[in-house]
Amino acid sequence: MARGLGDVLHYFLPDEIAGAGERASWRTAAGSPPRLEAAALPIVALPVAERDVVRAALAWNLTVEIARLGASASLLAPKLGDGSLLWPEPGRGPVGAELVHSPALDLGSLYRDAADVAVQRAAEPCDGGVVVACVPPHWLRSSADDAALLRWALLFATPDGRDLLETYALTKFLLRRRPDAKVGITIHGVRRIAEAERAFERLAGVAARHLGRAPRSYGLLVDDLHVYRAIVARRPIGLEHPQSPAAKALRDVARLVLADARTENRV
Amino acid sequence: MSEGAAREPDADAQRRALRRALGAGRTPLRIVAERVLGAETRIDLVAITPDGETRLVLIAEPGREVEAVARGLAHRAFVEARLADWLQLAPDLGARPEAGVRALVLAPAFGAEALAAAAAIPARRIELAFCRFERVGPELRASIQPIGATDPAPTPSVGPPEPPAARFRTGLSDADLGVSVEEQSALEAPLPRESPRRSAPTEIL
Numbered sequence: 055m056a057r058g059l060g061d062v063l064h065y066f067l068p069d070e071i072a073g074a075g076e077r078a079s080w081r082t083a084a085g086s087p088p089r090l091e092a093a094a095l096p097i098v099a100l101p102v103a104e105r106d107v108v109r110a111a112l113a114w115n116l117t118v119e120i121a122r123l124g125a126s127a128s129l130l131a132p133k134l135g136d137g138s139l140l141w142p143e144p145g146r147g148p149v150g151a152e153l154v155h156s157p158a159l160d161l162g163s164l165y166r167d168a169a170d171v172a173v174q175r176a177a178e179p180c181d182g183g184v185v186v187a188c189v190p191p192h193w194l195r196s197s198a199d200d201a202a203l204l205r206w207a208l209l210f211a212t213p214d215g216r217d218l219l220e221t222y223a224l225t226k227f228l229l230r231r232r233p234d235a236k237v238g239i240t241i242h243g244v245r246r247i248a249e250a251e252r253a254f255e256r257l258a259g260v261a262a263r264h265l266g267r268a269p270r271s272y273g274l275l276v277d278d279l280h281v282y283r284a285i286v287a288r289r290p291i292g293l294e295h296p297q298s299p300a301a302k303a304l305r306d307v308a309r310l311v312l313a314d315a316r317t318e319n320r321v
Numbered sequence: 322m323s324e325g326a327a328r329e330p331d332a333d334a335q336r337r338a339l340r341r342a343l344g345a346g347r348t349p350l351r352i353v354a355e356r357v358l359g360a361e362t363r364i365d366l367v368a369i370t371p372d373g374e375t376r377l378v379l380i381a382e383p384g385r386e387v388e389a390v391a392r393g394l395a396h397r398a399f400v401e402a403r404l405a406d407w408l409q410l411a412p413d414l415g416a417r418p419e420a421g422v423r424a425l426v427l428a429p430a431f432g433a434e435a436l437a438a439a440a441a442i443p444a445r446r447i448e449l450a451f452c453r454f455e456r457v458g459p460e461l462r463a464s465i466q467p468i469g470a471t472d473p474a475p476t477p478s479v480g481p482p483e484p485p486a487a488r489f490r491t492g493l494s495d496a497d498l499g500v501s502v503e504e505q506s507a508l509e510a511p512l513p514r515e516s517p518r519r520s521a522p523t524e525i526l
Contacts, residue, residue: 103492107406191491215509220489222508223498252512260507282410287358 057270059254062310094172095126095183096315099207101191101224104134109210111285112242114141117186118290119308121151126175126183128152130168132190148293161193162200184315194227201232208272212243213253222257229265240307242275250274273307276300335380335454336365338463343368350376353414359396373417375404381428386435393424393447421445427452427465
């Protein structure tokens with residue numbers, strides 16, 4: 055069943071609105087799925103272009119937030135051109151979040167590198183986790199038969215019409231390459247929840263109509279000056295401004311990713 | 322010097338005075354950021370000229386002007402490589418990458434080595450200026466006097482024309498997307514009751 059933004063809004067609304075008792079907690083809720091040991095951590099593909107600063111920063115910040123939740127979190131990025139400007143130094147970073155550069159030049163080899171990391175990290179004592187694999191968007195246009203990495207993908211979109219169009223096209227690429235792909239959308243750059251809802255509904259509606267599948271919602275990230283400051287300062291927002299609305303929203307997105315990683319995206 | 326830890330206690334006051342002085346000069350500089358972390362140390366001020374040039378202002382510690390010149394060059398290289406990224410975050414910043422990035426090193430006095438080092442570098446990359454602070458009542462005031470450029474004809478960097486910007490952040494073009502007119506119009510129509518989207522902040526730090 056498709057998951058809309060309304061289904062996950064309780065993560066993002068203040069307690070007094072959502073009801074503290076209903077606030078999701080994937081780690082402590084009585085109804086949480088039982089923890090299973092896995093041979094490999096789930097891999098989520100995240101399209102990020104070589105010089106797309108905002109998405110790259112969101113990807114790394116999301117990885118750090120996943121680590122802050124106590125899970126294993128690795129971000130794998132192909133080392134292409136000057137893209138290293140976007141990332142911190144490879145290796146373990148804040149709160150154990152890890153950046154791994156991959157020499158991969160295509161989707162298939164990136165998947166193999168991601169799977170290596172996923173197996174290694176699954177062997178370590180940790181409360182689950184995720185490998186976030188950054189995929190150059192133009193790789194998605196290929197018709198090669200190497201779509202294993204695209205089983206689960208997360209896209210960042212703003213409510214801007216052009217951005218929605220671009221995100222829709224990426225969704226289309228993903229579903230063409232892998233019809234069973236689970237495509238998630240996080241709307242960022244919004245000031246109000248209603249703005250994110252309208253954007254997600256627009257995207258999901260067009261996808262359902264033309265692609266036969268709607269992406270699922272992975273929440274929203276509020277537009278916040280702290281995000282831009284943290285990006286320029288090259289410090290994760292969750293560490294630089296942990297109480298900011300942007301950091302809290304990012305943590306909620308991380309919880310959604312982890313919750314799905316623990317249930318339905320296991321490899 | 323540019324690291325706050327070892328700085329004189331009134332470094333903040335100096336920067337405030339500089340903001341006023343730089344903004345009131347013959348070519349007023351618009352300060353867009355303070356104490357930006359460069360490769361290792363901080364840039365005191367980042368400013369934009371009316372024609373879009375990016376100026377990196379460094380206050381040299383007395384006796385360490387040569388080091389400040391070197392650091393200015395390092396900061397310049399660091400920022401030049403990232404200016405396009407900053408513009409993604411703050412499109413209204415007013416900086417034009419093609420207008421260049423220049424370090425402006427300020428000190429009460431420069432020794433012969435600092436002057437010689439700066440003279441060996443094109444003036445469009447680094448500039449020295451005398452800077453003196455004077456307390457007038459409760460207010461600290463800065464006076465800035467540029468040192469004559471040793472490169473009298475700084476030539477703007479004229480390279481091959483920039484390729485047309487990609488239409489999307491992914492680097493994909495409209496032709497790459499492969500969406501129908503119907504899909505496109507459904508997605509690009511203004512969202513209901515949508516107010517104009519706020520652009521990224523002009524002042525990023």
